[in-house]
Amino acid sequence: MRNKLKAFICVVIPILLAYALNTKFGDLPPLLKFLNPFTGFWQNAEPLSINKYDKLELKGTEKTVNVIFDDRMIPHIFAQNDHDVYFAQGYVTARHRLWQMDFQTRYAAGRLSEVVGEKAIEVDRYQRRMGMVYGAEKSLKGMMADPKSRAMLLAYTDGINAYIHSLSKASYPLEYKLLDFKPEDWSPLKCALLLKQMSAVLAMGSDEFYMTNIMKKFGPAITADLFPDYPFKEDPIIPVGTKWDFNPLPIPKAPDAFTEMITSTVKTKQAEDGIGSNNWAISGSKTASGYPILANDPHLNLTLPSIWYQIQLHAPGLNAYGVSLPGAPGITIGFNEHIAWGVTNVAADVLDFYQIKFKDITHKQYEYNHQWKNTSVRLEKINIRGANAEVDTVFYTHQGPVVYFQKPKKLKMADNVPMGNALRWIAHEESNELMTFYYLNRGKNYKDYRKALTFYTAPAQNFVFASADNDIAITANGKFPLKWKDQGKFILDGSDPKNDWHGWIPAAQNPTVKNPARGFVSSANQSSTDQSYPYYINWSFGSYERGKRINDRLKVIEKATADSIRLMQSDSYSIFAQDILAALLSKIDPATLNATQKEAFNITSKWNKFYDAKEIGASVFELWTKRLFYDIWDDDFTIASIPMRYPSRDRTVQLILKDPSSKWFDNINTKAIETLADQVNESFKYACDSLGRRYGPIGERWAWANVKSTNVPHLAKIPGFGSKTLMIGGGKSTINALSETNGPSWRMVVELGKIPKGHGVYPGGQSGNPGSPFYDNMIDTWASGKLYDLYLMKSSDDLSITSLNHLTISKK
Amino acid sequence: MVFIVILIVSFLLQLVLPWWIIVAVSFATCGIIGKTAKLSIWSPFLAILLLWTGMALFKTLPNHNLLVTRVAEMFGLHAWWSILVLTALLGALVAAISGYCGYHFRIAAIKKTNS
Numbered sequence: 009m010r011n012k013l014k015a016f017i018c019v020v021i022p023i024l025l026a027y028a029l030n031t032k033f034g035d036l037p038p039l040l041k042f043l044n045p046f047t048g049f050w051q052n053a054e055p056l057s058i059n060k061y062d063k064l065e066l067k068g069t070e071k072t073v074n075v076i077f078d079d080r081m082i083p084h085i086f087a088q089n090d091h092d093v094y095f096a097q098g099y100v101t102a103r104h105r106l107w108q109m110d111f112q113t114r115y116a117a118g119r120l121s122e123v124v125g126e127k128a129i130e131v132d133r134y135q136r137r138m139g140m141v142y143g144a145e146k147s148l149k150g151m152m153a154d155p156k157s158r159a160m161l162l163a164y165t166d167g168i169n170a171y172i173h174s175l176s177k178a179s180y181p182l183e184y185k186l187l188d189f190k191p192e193d194w195s196p197l198k199c200a201l202l203l204k205q206m207s208a209v210l211a212m213g214s215d216e217f218y219m220t221n222i223m224k225k226f227g228p229a230i231t232a233d234l235f236p237d238y239p240f241k242e243d244p245i246i247p248v249g250t251k252w253d254f255n256p257l258p259i260p261k262a263p264d265a266f267t268e269m270i271t272s273t274v275k276t277k278q279a280e281d282g283i284g285s286n287n288w289a290i291s292g293s294k295t296a297s298g299y300p301i302l303a304n305d306p307h308l309n310l311t312l313p314s315i316w317y318q319i320q321l322h323a324p325g326l327n328a329y330g331v332s333l334p335g336a337p338g339i340t341i342g343f344n345e346h347i348a349w350g351v352t353n354v355a356a357d358v359l360d361f362y363q364i365k366f367k368d369i370t371h372k373q374y375e376y377n378h379q380w381k382n383t384s385v386r387l388e389k390i391n392i393r394g395a396n397a398e399v400d401t402v403f404y405t406h407q408g409p410v411v412y413f414q415k416p417k418k419l420k421m422a423d424n425v426p427m428g429n430a431l432r433w434i435a436h437e438e439s440n441e442l443m444t445f446y447y448l449n450r451g452k453n454y455k456d457y458r459k460a461l462t463f464y465t466a467p468a469q470n471f472v473f474a475s476a477d478n479d480i481a482i483t484a485n486g487k488f489p490l491k492w493k494d495q496g497k498f499i500l501d502g503s504d505p506k507n508d509w510h511g512w513i514p515a516a517q518n519p520t521v522k523n524p525a526r527g528f529v530s531s532a533n534q535s536s537t538d539q540s541y542p543y544y545i546n547w548s549f550g551s552y553e554r555g556k557r558i559n560d561r562l563k564v565i566e567k568a569t570a571d572s573i574r575l576m577q578s579d580s581y582s583i584f585a586q587d588i589l590a591a592l593l594s595k596i597d598p599a600t601l602n603a604t605q606k607e608a609f610n611i612t613s614k615w616n617k618f619y620d621a622k623e624i625g626a627s628v629f630e631l632w633t634k635r636l637f638y639d640i641w642d643d644d645f646t647i648a649s650i651p652m653r654y655p656s657r658d659r660t661v662q663l664i665l666k667d668p669s670s671k672w673f674d675n676i677n678t679k680a681i682e683t684l685a686d687q688v689n690e691s692f693k694y695a696c697d698s699l700g701r702r703y704g705p706i707g708e709r710w711a712w713a714n715v716k717s718t719n720v721p722h723l724a725k726i727p728g729f730g731s732k733t734l735m736i737g738g739g740k741s742t743i744n745a746l747s748e749t750n751g752p753s754w755r756m757v758v759e760l761g762k763i764p765k766g767h768g769v770y771p772g773g774q775s776g777n778p779g780s781p782f783y784d785n786m787i788d789t790w791a792s793g794k795l796y797d798l799y800l801m802k803s804s805d806d807l808s809i810t811s812l813n814h815l816t817i818s819k820k
Numbered sequence: 821m822v823f824i825v826i827l828i829v830s831f832l833l834q835l836v837l838p839w840w841i842i843v844a845v846s847f848a849t850c851g852i853i854g855k856t857a858k859l860s861i862w863s864p865f866l867a868i869l870l871l872w873t874g875m876a877l878f879k880t881l882p883n884h885n886l887l888v889t890r891v892a893e894m895f896g897l898h899a900w901w902s903i904l905v906l907t908a909l910l911g912a913l914v915a916a917i918s919g920y921c922g923y924h925f926r927i928a929a930i931k932k933t934n935s
Contacts, residue, residue, distance in 0.1 A: 011928040014924065014928040022846075026843045043906065043910065045876040049888075050876050050879040050887075050888070050907075053880050053883035054887075055882035056882060057882065729890055780886075781886060
C-alpha cells in the first residue's frame with residue numbers, strides 16, 4: 009500500500025509541475041511555455057543576417073509575384089494582376105504584423121475578454137453597445153456589393169490566411185506566447201472592424217451630453233456666450249471668401265422645441281484639444297522645381313508595432329507607394345507616378361444622441377411622432393476567458409443602439425455617454441471606403457481624385473491632393489448628414505422626427521478648393537470653412553493655431569524644396585504663446601516671486617516661443633497655462649454629478665485678451681473676488697513650484713523634452729517592448745504636435761514631377777516583432793526630424809535600390 | 821548513458837512536441853535505466869541545462885540578444901543572461917525532479933511486485 013502511494017506520488021508530482029509551468033496565472037505568462045527555447049520566445053529572436061533570396065509556393069496566387077524587401081525591410085510587391093497584388097499585400101503584412109492586426113480587430117469587436125479575461129469586460133461591452141460590430145457588418149455589406157472591392161477584400165483575406173496557416177506554435181508572434189492565445193483565421197469582417205476602429209478613434213468624440221448639462225446649469229445666454237458656433241480666431245481650411253459654385257439643398261427646419269431651448273430663460277469624452285494632423289500642398293509657382301510639393305503628418309496615439317505599414321503595390325494599372333493600415337488592403341496615404349494625397353481629420357458632427365421615451369421598462373416600445381414604435385434587439389455574446397460567456401442585450405431604435413441604461417463602473421471612455429439615449433453614428437452606415445483608396449492608388453489627375461472621394465463615408469477627412477499636372481486641391485470629405493444649424497450640439501429629443509438626420513449633403517457640395525490664388529492648400533483640423541458655407545458640419549473644430557502657423561509659413565515661402573518642407577513639419581513655434589504670452593507676463597507682479605519663480609519669469613520673458621527640446625520657457629508656459637485654465641474654469645465647470653466640459657481654448661484666450669474683468673475669473677469657491685491678475689500669478693507660482701518639486705532647482709532638468717518625455721509604448725503596454733524616452737521638442741499646439749505618447753504617426757513629403765520623389769518616416773519599423781532589428785529602427789530618424797527617401801521602384805529588377813531580400817511567390 | 825539518452829531524445833522530440841515532453845523523457849529514462857537516485861537527479865538536470873542553454877544561445881546570438889534584452893526588461897531584470905539562467909535552471913530543475921520521480925517510481929513498482 010505504501011509503495012502504491014509512493015508510486016502514485018512519483019507520477020503526480022511531474023504531471024503537476026508540467027501543468028503549473030504550462031498554465032497562465034493572472035497576468036503572468038505560462039512560464040516554461042514562454043521561456044523554453046524550442047517553442048517559447050527564444051524562437052522569435054530573428055537573426056540579423058538575412059537570406060538574399062527566398063522562394064514560396066502558395067495555392068492562393070494566380071501568377072508569380074515578386075516581393076523586394078528594401079534596406080528598411082519595406083516590401084515592394086510586383087504582381088501581374090489585381091488579385092495577386094492584394095493577396096501578397098495580405099501575406100507580407102501578416103508576416104510582419106499578424107498579432108497587431110488580430111489584437112486591434114479583437115479590440116474593435118469587443119472580444120478582448122476572450123484573451124485577457126474578466127478585466128476587459130466593460131471595454132468589450134462598450135464596444136458592442138456602441139454598435140461596432142453592427143457597423144462593421146453594415147460596412148462589409150457595402151464593400152461586398154462592389155465587385156472590385158469584394159475581390160480586393162477576398163484576395164487580401166486569403167493572403168493573410170495563407171500566412172496564418174503556415175505557422176507552427178514555435179513561430180507564433182511573440183505576444184501570442186506572452187498572452188497565451190492563438191491566431192484565428194482572418195475574415196473580411198475584420199477588415200471592416202479595423203476601419204470602424206479608425207472611425208472610433210477619429211469620429212467618436214461627442215460633447216452633447218456635456219453641452220446639455222451646461223445648458224441646463226447655466227442657461228442659453230451663457231452657453232451661447234462661452235460656447236460660440238464660430239471661433240474668435242480662425243484661419244479656415246477653405247480660404248476665406250472662396251465662392252460656393254452650387255445651389256445648396258434647402259436646410260431642414262429646426263423643431264420649435266430647440267429654438268425655445270436656446271432662446272428661453274427657463275433653466276431646465278471630450279476630444280483632446282491641440283491633437284490632430286497636418287497636411288498641405290503647394291503649387292509649382294512656389295517651389296524650386298516648378299512642380300507641387302505635398303506634405304502630410306497624421307497625429308495619433310503612437311504605439312509599437314507602428315500604426316502604419318509602408319508598402320509599394322505594383323500591378324498593371326497600379327504603381328503606388330505609401331502607408332497602409334495593417335488589416336486593410338490598398339494604400340491610405342501615399343503617391344504614385346502622377347498624384348499624391350494625404351489626410352487629416354475633419355471632426356464633423358456625425359455622432360448624435362437622442363433622448364428616448366420608452367413605454368415601460370421592457371424597452372420594447374418607444375415614442376416617435378406621437379406613436380409607439382417597436383425597438384429591435386441585438387444580442388451580443390461575449391466569451392470570457394476563465395468564466396462563463398455573457399449575453400448582453402442591446403435595444404435599437406430607428407436611430408441606433410441605446411448605449412447604456414446604467415452608467416458602467418470604472419470606464420472613463422463612457423463618461424460622455426448619456427443614459428437611456430440612442431446613438432446615431434455615421435459609422436453605422438453602409439459604406440465602402442476601400443473604393444476611395446482603390447481609385448486614389450490608381451489616380452492620374454484631379455478628375456480621378458474627385459471621383460475617388462465620392463465613395464468615402466467615414467471618418468470624414470480633409471483629403472489634400474497634388475498632381476504632376478500642377479493641380480493642388482483640398483476637400484473636407486465624407487458623408488455629412490444634412491442638419492439644421494447646431495443639430496447635435498445638444499442631446500436631441502428622439503420622439504420628434506424633425507430631429508432625425510435629413511439625408512446628406514451632396515458629395516459634390518462638400519467644402520473643396522482647387523488651385524486657390526494664394527498658391528497653397530492646407531489643413532490642421534481647424535474649421536473647414538468660413539461662415540458663408542451654407543451647411544452645418546460642426547459647431548466646434550480643432551483650434552486654429554497649427555493651421556495659422558502653417559498658413560503664415562506657406563504665405564511667405566518661395567522656391568520650396570523637400571528639405572524646407574521637411575523642416576516645416578518639425579516646426580515647434582507656438583501661435584498660442586504668440587497670442588497670449590505677452591498679456592500674461594504683463595500681469596505678473598515680480599515683487600511677490602521667490603528666487604526660482606523670478607528666474608523662471610526671466611527665462612519665460614526671453615523665451616522665443618519655440619517648443620524646442622532644451623527650452624525651459626516652454627515647460628513653464630505649458631504648465632502655467634494649463635493651471636490657469638484650470639483656475640478659471642474648474643470652479644464653474646467641474647461638478648461630480650454633472651459631467652461638463654470647459655469652454656474652448658479659443659474662447660478663453662478671447663476672454664483674457666478682450667474681457668479681462670470678466671466674472672469668470674473669480675473662483676466662486678472662495679469669499680474673495682479673484683481677478684485675472686490673481687489667477688495669472690497663482691498659476692505661475694503653482695507651475696514653478698510643481699516643476700521644482702518634480703525636477704529640482706531650475707536648470708537643465710526643467711528642459712521641455714524632459715518634462716514632456718515623449719515615448720512610444722507597446723500597443724498592449726508591455727514593459728520593455730516600447731521605446732526609450734526621446735529627448736525631442738514639439739508641442740500640442742505647434743505643427744510638430746508631439747505630446748507624451750501622441751504625435752506624428754507618419755511624416756511624408758512628396759515632390760511631384762516627371763519622376764516623383766517621396767520622403768517619409770514613422771516612429772517604429774516595418775516589423776511588429778520586438779525580436780526583429782526592424783521593430784524600431786526608424787525611431788531615431790523620426791525623432792531627429794529627418795526623413796528617408798521612399799523608393800517608387802519601376803520594376804522588380806530595378807537596380808537603383810539596395811534590397812535585403814527577394815521573395816518569389818509562385819503558384820502551388 | 822542516461823545523460824546522453826535524455827539529451828538526444830529530448831532534442832528530437834521537442835522539435836515536434838511541446839516543452840513538457842522533457843518531463844516524460846526524464847521520467848521514463850530514469851525509470852528504465854536510472855542507476856542511482858543521485859544520478860537520476862543530476863543526469864536529467866545537466867542534460868536539459870546543456871540542451872536548453874545551447875538552443876537558447878543558438879537562437880539569441882545571431883539576434884545579438886535584442887529580444888532577450890527586451891524580455892529581461894519585461895521581467896524587471898537588467899542583464900539579458902539572467903533570462904538565460906532562469907530558462908535553463910527552471911527547465912533543468914523540472915527534468916531533475918521528473919528523473920528522480922521516475923527512478924523512485926521504478927523502485928516502488930519493483931518492490932510492489934516482490935512483495
